[in-house]
Amino acid sequence: MSRTFSTTLIGSLALLAALVAGCSSHSTTTHHHATHSSAPASSGGGGGGIPQNNGGDHDGDNNGGPSDGDGNV
Amino acid sequence: MWAAARPGSTRARLAWLVAGAAVVISLGAAACSASSANGPEPTVKSAPPVRALAARHAPAAWHTANLLGGQAVLAYPPAMHLVASDRGTVSAAQFTAAGGYLIYLNATPKQSTETLRNWPGFRIEHLKKENAVTARLLAVSRGVRFLGGTGTCVVDDYVTKIKSNHYTELACFVRGQTTASVIVAAAPTARWPSASAVLMRAVAAYQVR
Numbered sequence: 476m477s478r479t480f481s482t483t484l485i486g487s488l489a490l491l492a493a494l495v496a497g498c499s500s501h502s503t504t505t506h507h508h509a510t511h512s513s514a515p516a517s518s519g520g521g522g523g524g525i526p527q528n529n530g531g532d533h534d535g536d537n538n539g540g541p542s543d544g545d546g547n548v
Numbered sequence: 549m550w551a552a553a554r555p556g557s558t559r560a561r562l563a564w565l566v567a568g569a570a571v572v573i574s575l576g577a578a579a580c581s582a583s584s585a586n587g588p589e590p591t592v593k594s595a596p597p598v599r600a601l602a603a604r605h606a607p608a609a610w611h612t613a614n615l616l617g618g619q620a621v622l623a624y625p626p627a628m629h630l631v632a633s634d635r636g637t638v639s640a641a642q643f644t645a646a647g648g649y650l651i652y653l654n655a656t657p658k659q660s661t662e663t664l665r666n667w668p669g670f671r672i673e674h675l676k677k678e679n680a681v682t683a684r685l686l687a688v689s690r691g692v693r694f695l696g697g698t699g700t701c702v703v704d705d706y707v708t709k710i711k712s713n714h715y716t717e718l719a720c721f722v723r724g725q726t727t728a729s730v731i732v733a734a735a736p737t738a739r740w741p742s743a744s745a746v747l748m749r750a751v752a753a754y755q756v757r
Contacts, residue, residue, distance in 0.1 A: 539711030541652040542679040544719065544730030545634055546660025546670075 595668070598689040598701045598718065605695065606753035613638040615655050619727040622655040623753040625746055649715075651735045651743045653750055658721070658728035664690065667700040667721040680706035686716075695755040697724035705737050716740040718747060724756030 606612065606623030613622050616636040624640040628651065633639035637656040644650055662670045668688045675683035683706035692699045699722035707714050717734035731754045735743035 539708045539713045541649060541654075541715050541717065541734035542675055542706070542708075542732065543633060543637060543639065543654040544656035544732045545637070546656075546658065546662055546674065546730070547678075 595685050595688040595702075598687045598692070598703050600748055601689060601692050601701060601718075602752055603693045603695045604749070604752045606750070610750075610753070611640075613640065613655075615657060615729060619657055619757065620655055620722070620724070620729045620731075621755040622653060622731065622750075623755070624653050624750055628653065649734075649736060650739060651747055652733070653747070654730075654732040654734075655754065656730045656732075658730065662721050662728075662730070664698070664700045664721060664723055668702050670721075671702050671719050672704060675704070675706045679708055681709050681712070682707045692720065694720075694722050694724075695753070697722050697756040699723065701751075705740075714738070716744075718744070718751055720751060720754070722754065722756050727756055729756060 607625075610623045610625050611628075613624070613630060614620070615622065615638055622638045622640065628640040628642045631639050631641045633654060634656065637654060639652070639654040641652045642650040660670075668685060672683050672685050683704055685702060685704050687703040688701070690700045692701050699720040701718060701720040703716065703718050705714065705716040714737040715734050716737045717732055719730065719732045719734075721730050722728065731751055733747035733751050735747060
């Protein structure tokens with residue numbers, strides 16, 4: 476394998492890695508809490524959102540009730 | 549210009565590098581765009597439309613509740629009453645004597661990346677991620693007219709992670725002139741056939757601005 480080709484390959488792989496990383500960061504759902512100041516951050520939910528089983532904001536949907544329209548919880 | 553570069557020369561290496569980078573960037577951008585632009589859209593293409601949704605003002609006897617800042621108005625029948633919900637949101641419910649849900653309404657300002665376009669996939673994925681062990685899309689309608697806006701609506705059913713309760717819901721993402729919000733109308737799946745009429749009436753009366 477020529478040095479030129481090696482250089483190209485390494486450069487391309489680095490670019491691909493950077494693109495994949497950037498792509499992932501955009502497509503992952505953001506879990507910001509715009510109107511949920513009461514939500515504790517460390518109650519052991521494990522899923523990134525407010526914990527189930529009456530955790531977090533004690534919403535009905537954390538207790539087996541219907542889901543609300545919240546984009547986060 | 550490129551043909552003039554001698555193999556092994558600096559110019560030739562640069563040409564290889566630029567060509568390789570262009571190909572990688574094109575492929576990466578295409579893949580990235582396809583996967584993230586509109587979010588996941590599971591089984592959307594096969595879902596039938598949501599029936600009998602037409603914007604109508606609520607009956608005079610119904611109550612109303614304003615979403616934070618007057619972004620929207622949720623109308624609910626007298627048999628329902630307001631219940632606690634997240635700050636900035638409005639929920640109303642009617643319960644059985646034993647305390648179980650009969651019907652449920654919720655209005656919430658847009659809080660995440662939901663859009664008119666990605667709403668069906670967004671809602672199903674959200675249910676699975678946060679509330680449900682299973683969630684199934686049953687119907688989808690786009691361009692639904694609301695009082696003051698336009699929405700994308702889904703009917704779906706799901707089983708909650710907690711207590712394994714089965715619910716069916718009509719959930720719409722609604723965009724007004726200056727605001728965007730979500731209205732959810734739900735009932736236990738077993739009660740949906742009898743509950744859906746009043747819930748759809750409440751969704752039809754949802755007013756945004």
